Amino acid sequence: MNEALISLRERITSGAAVVGIYGLGYVGLPLALRFSEVGMKVIGFDIDSHKVDTLSAGKSYIERLTPQRVQHALARGLEATTDFSRSSEVDALIICVPTPLNAHREPDLSFVINTVEAILPHFREAQLLSLESTTWPGTTDEELAPRLEAKGFVPGQNCAMVFSPEREDPGNPDYGTQDIPKVIGGMTPTCLELGQALYQHAIRTLVPVSSTRTAEMTKLLENIHRAVNIGLVNEMKIVADKMGINIHEVIRAAATKPFGFTPYSPGPGLGGHCIPIDPFYLTWKAKAYGINTRFIELAGEMNHYMPHWVVQKVSDALNEQGKAIKGSHILILGLAYKKNIDDSRESPAVEIMELLRDKGAALAYADPHIPRFPKMREHYFDLESVELVAERLYQYDCIIIATDHDVFDYAQLQREARLIVDTRGRLQAGANVVHA
Template structure:
């Protein structure tokens, strides 16, 4: 088979659709293994930026893009007719929820249609976007087969979930085992072969549906466990017990326990969204995914809890939330990343503003707030941290525990710190200024 020879010799042309947090690092991995990679995106700015050797993702330096372009001939394009020349096509487009919190497959469908127009015999197509079980078989395959070409005979189709942990230097893409499942056996064989060239371990599963489900299980597991500690945080707080100390001591159990940490809510492109892809699909089978619904409910309520703790802390100081000056430290959804998608800090900002507080923010990674789909804030820039700025605030809310922050200095210069991340655990003195929420 020609595709097998091309993959084995690294002469296969790889097209990656969606140059975002998943597609760009993947392009890097394939490029560095000697494959000719073309990155496809509908965002002209991203295409331009990549072709000018410029990165737009913090943890991928521009020098890497330059190396990809100059040494390994990586190119980005918005012209999807170039898909015809590709031997392997990997889809990494977004899978958000609609306003009704239902799966929005429009990106996958549009991409599949673009591929359909350019599909030819011998190509491998792999979907990497997180989605409900059955998407590859029931949505992508029929669109591609509208060409008259048959999956498993004329082209190959598989699903392989992405397990990127942005900002975690311990696990680079090549070191993370890659689950791969095709819609038929031959598709699995070809897709497994492709990924074996670039990652250390490929985990072969019996179908695309298993691969799709495995990604959802991973994320639902996190979502449910985070909700559990969030609920316990609220209970233990009422009982005067520090949840962080409880988790630390429980984590000394050498088996059967994994630590999860509470926070101001759930953020990122995956964990707040992916579980609801399965809830939606479950309804087709007359099942209700109660764990997912319950954990969603608890996690969504967390920013409201932080606001009510802030209100009580101000109340104790005979102050009102209305008119209070609040600075939120950290807008990114987790520490040391520049990604604000679904960040609970945004919800916090919205809730504080609704209560009439005067809200600003600081985040070393988010110099200004971009246009947001769900929030309508007036244009806002990160306020530089200074003693004067901190002293002016009625409340400093630590929403994201970036490593760059000097928490001792922050507490020393603030009158009230609402700490949602236990970031102040090593701060010496001033216990009366810190409220955990």
């Protein structure tokens, strides 16, 4: 280890290192707050000036991260900025930006690449660059390292580079940022050593692996495992529905087996930034090796189909009452991709809304966690969350339970609503309840 990296290790180990977090969203902001809480100086970078201004004012735009936590971090020296020239001030640069799909459902690394390109003019020796954004195996050494090397920065010699995938689980009360074991792979053994020295300040358990590619593949396996099993249980739901069987009762019964079975819940489709997207990162990369990932792609097709299946169930249920979707007033209950959070990224509720809008429905939504329909890259509705008042529930021709937040009064819904299409199995089937 040369003199520059020895100095970096000393700064990291002592806690004197300055940490830069790039992307202050659902992954980056919790990590920034965590490093601040353990006493490290943090600078948060984001291209969204609204986020920067909100944080600088001691406020939060993520429901589970309280203003008090932000204010505490500010008192400890947290700064938020849109000025990427300040990258020269930090010792560790952690990239937590989105990795979406493009219109052809192929990986879109533009946020990562643009961030790296914004950093490079200010990058210096003895800095550690960590990528946390989910991506295909090989991204760190094929896409990022060459960009640094072109500027004279060689990982393991005069700088360090690691991949350490995020494992945030919004809404999980049992696992905060510090509680979730963190996988980390380095470009070289020296890089791995420095990466571990950094993250051990903030994370209780580290899981070192042999390479950045192993770490990248680990993240994909975790999420593909979930996507495939959710695809399986969604297909089972459709089969059970045709047979007049309650799939939720079946799952509860199967889950009593103390070995060999892991329960997964069916729903209206996949949501969140990871599970609907990550499988396509591997299937795309696998094609470069001449491999067709048929099993993964089949699960993806099933999960992609689920919002369409829900809309068909709505159509059938309305037809039973002599109505069409066109002209019907339909309330979407829950906009978030899972219950008790304010995150609507890739939410199947939004796709269901678009399908219904295309068929002429008059739409409203209720989600106290998301008071106004958020800005999205591909979707928009000029709507605000409506209040669930008992006397108004009957005005809707159909209410769709898309996200089963605990704050909803389900007994009241079942009493007052004309028709409920339940995609989450929250209610027992009845005269006005249809499972989808």
